[in-house]
Amino acid sequence: MALSSRLFLCGRFGRFADAVLLINKQPTVPLTCRCYVAVSQRNQLQFKLDERTAHSSLDLFKKDTGVIYRMLGLDPSHVQDSPLRFRDWAVVFADSRVDSGCHYWEVTVKKSQEFRIGVAEASMSRDECIGTNSSSWVFSYMHSKWYAMTTNKQVPVSLVGKPDRVGLLLDFEAGKLSLVDPQISKVVHSLKTHFPSPICPAFALWDGEILTHSGLEVPSELK
Numbered sequence: 383m384a385l386s387s388r389l390f391l392c393g394r395f396g397r398f399a400d401a402v403l404l405i406n407k408q409p410t411v412p413l414t415c416r417c418y419v420a421v422s423q424r425n426q427l428q429f430k431l432d433e434r435t436a437h438s439s440l441d442l443f444k445k446d447t448g449v450i451y452r453m454l455g456l457d458p459s460h461v462q463d464s465p466l467r468f469r470d471w472a473v474v475f476a477d478s479r480v481d482s483g484c485h486y487w488e489v490t491v492k493k494s495q496e497f498r499i500g501v502a503e504a505s506m507s508r509d510e511c512i513g514t515n516s517s518s519w520v521f522s523y524m525h526s527k528w529y530a531m532t533t534n535k536q537v538p539v540s541l542v543g544k545p546d547r548v549g550l551l552l553d554f555e556a557g558k559l560s561l562v563d564p565q566i567s568k569v570v571h572s573l574k575t576h577f578p579s580p581i582c583p584a585f586a587l588w589d590g591e592i593l594t595h596s597g598l599e600v601p602s603e604l605k
Contacts, residue, residue, distance in 0.1 A: 427485035427552075428597040429476035429583060434464040435508075436474040440587060449474055450591035451494075471511035476583035476594075479504045480554055486600040487583065488549045488564055494590025495544075496524040498531070501552060501559055502584040503577075512584045519573045520584065521550075521561045528561070530573050539571040550583070551604055560604075567603035 430446040441450050451472060468474070480501070489499050500520030502512050512518040513531040521539065522529045528539035539561065549562030551569065560572040585592065 425483045425485055425600060426597060427478060427480060427483075427487060427583075429478035429487075429594070430596075431474050431585070431594065432466070432477040434462075434466045435468060437468040437470075437472045439472050440474050442474070443591075444593060446477075447595075448591060448593040449585060449587055451587045451589050466508065468508045470509055471586065472588055473512055473584065473586045475502065475504070475585075476596075479580040479582050480552065481580040482554050484551070484553045484555075484600055484605075486549060486551050486562075486598050486604070488547055488595040488598065489585075490547045490593040490595065491523075491545050492591045492593065494523075494587060494592060495526075496588040497590075497592060498522045498584075498586040499548070499550060499592070500531075500573075500584055501550075501577075501581045504580050504582050512586050518584060519559050519575055520586070521548075521571070521573075528571075530561075530571055532573065532575070537571075541570045549601075551600065554581075562601075562604065564601075567601040569604065 431442050431449055433442055433446065436442060436449070439452050441452055442448065443450060491497070498513055498520040500512060500518065502518035506515070506517040513520040513522060514534045516533050519532045522531045522536065523545065526544060528541045529536040530539055531537070541561070541563070547564055549564040551560040551562050554577055557576045558572050558574055560569045562568065563570055583594070
C-alpha cells in the first residue's frame with residue numbers, strides 16, 4: 383500500500399474479524415470512568431492492560447502487561463461483549479486513568495514495525511483509532527520512522543532507528559506528553575495540549591508485540 387494511503391488510515395487488523403465487525407457494528411454505549419482504577423496521588427502510575435478494551439486481534443500476556451498482535455485474531459462473536467472494547471481498530475487501553483500529576487512508564491518493543499503509544503481520554507469513542515481524533519495524543523512508529531500524532535496530523539520526530547525500549551513522560555497539569563530515550567534519560571519530542579478529562583495510557587499494534595513497564599519513578603534527569 384502506498385505511504386500516503388497508509389498515513390491516512392489508522393492501520394490494518396484481522397482480515398476476517400474486521401469484515402464482520404464493520405458489517406455488524408454495535409451501537410455506541412456511553413462510557414464512564416467508573417470502570418477504571420483510580421490513580422494514586424503519588425507520581426508513580428501503576429497499570430495493567432484492560433482486556434475489556436482490547437480489540438479481538440490483540441492478545442494480552444505476562445499478567446496483562448504485554449500485548450501481541452494476531453493477524454487473524456479471534457472471531458468477534460467469541461469475545462466477551464463490552465461497551466469498552468475497540469471494535470474496528472487494534473487498540474487497547476490501560477486499566478488506570480490519570481487526572482493529575484506527573485507520571486512515567488516505558489515500553490519494550492519486540493518484532494513490531496508498526497505501533498502507536500500514548501494517551502487518550504478514558505471516554506474516547508471505541509469506533510475510532512488513537513491518534514486520529516482530538517481525544518488522543520500518541521507517538522507513532524511505522525516505515526522505520528517516528529511521528530507525533532493527534533487529530534490525524536503527523537509531525538516527524540527525529541529519533542533514528544528501530545526502538546527496543548522507549549519511555550513516556552506525562553505531565554497532566556502542564557498538558558504535555560513526551561517521548562523519552564531511556565538509555566540517556568532525554569526527551570526526544572513533546573506534544574503540548576490541554577487534557578479536558580481523565581486520560582489512560584493507550585496502545586495500538588499491527589504486528590509483533592510490546593511489553594509495558596509501569597510503576598516507575600520519574601527519572602531525576604527529567605524532573
